[in-house]
Amino acid sequence: MASKPILYSYFRSSASWRVRIVLALKGVEYEYKAVNLVKDGGLQHSEEFKAINPMEQVPAFVIGETALTQSLAIIDYLEDMYPKPALTPQDPIKKAQARALAELISSGTQPLTNSTVNKVLCKGNEAKTQEWCQFWIDKGFTAYEKMVQNTAGKYSVGDDITIADVCLVPQLYNAQSCTFRFKVDMSKFPTITRIINTCSELPAFQAADPHVQPDCPEDLRKQ
Structure with a gap:
């Protein structure tokens, strides 16, 4: 086996x-x-x-x-x-739209705000880190919010989960961490918030949540 x-x-x-x-x-x-x-x-x-x-x-x-x-x-x-x-739509246009949204997060937003980039560019300067991360998260979510106006149904592209949703939900963790620290205003992104809330009700998304992973510290675990 x-x-x-x-x-x-x-x-x-x-x-x-x-x-x-x-x-x-x-x-x-x-x-x-x-x-x-x-x-x-x-x-x-x-x-x-x-x-x-x-x-x-x-x-x-x-x-x-x-x-x-x-x-x-x-x-x-x-x-x-x-x-x-299937997480990739069969329709060529919808497939490209889902991929574009996924890449917007995975290539155009998240890498620019990760700890390695912050360490090199901001060198521990909290004010500079705040300004940098706020700019890129806001820019990425602003673009995503505008793009899903043309694609969203229940989820980011129509009524089925796609790779776009798979990339979007984890990015909220970064944004939520930044809401307090980096002042990201999530009220500006109602469609994103609705989609994430819908996804978060699904067992698969709950099972993948950071707070239930084996290496999550006890003080951060969900009860």
Whole structure:
């Protein structure tokens, strides 16, 4: 019997969260291996993990002897291997729209606000970090909110969950963290908020939530 695939993850990594959502939606069993991005300067920098992902980032998804990296590439693999439920629309226009929304978050927003970028650009300056993160989160959500006016049904693209929703929900964690610290006004994004609230009621999204992951600290866990 083949061994379960392994997901190298960190509970509050939004990129890892995307993959956890898809695994839960598709009912894929896997082994969870935590990579603490903070402890001892970050365990992603260890030689052991660099052998899995030379970019020193999570997630990494290991199937047998093969390690896949980058969240959307992993999700593409899961779409091919486990086609139901489909997260990519069959209609070419809707497929492109869903992909554009997903990339808006995964490429155009989240990477610009992660801790590595902040550390290099802002060098621990709290005011500069606040200004930088507020700008990019607000810009990304403003674009997303405008784009979904033309695509949204129950979810971001029509009435089925797509890769757009998979990327959107974890980004709210960053925005919520920033609402207090970086003053991101989520009231400006009513469609985004509605979609996220709808997704958050689904068991798969709840199972992927950071606060129920094995490596979530006890004081942050949901009861």
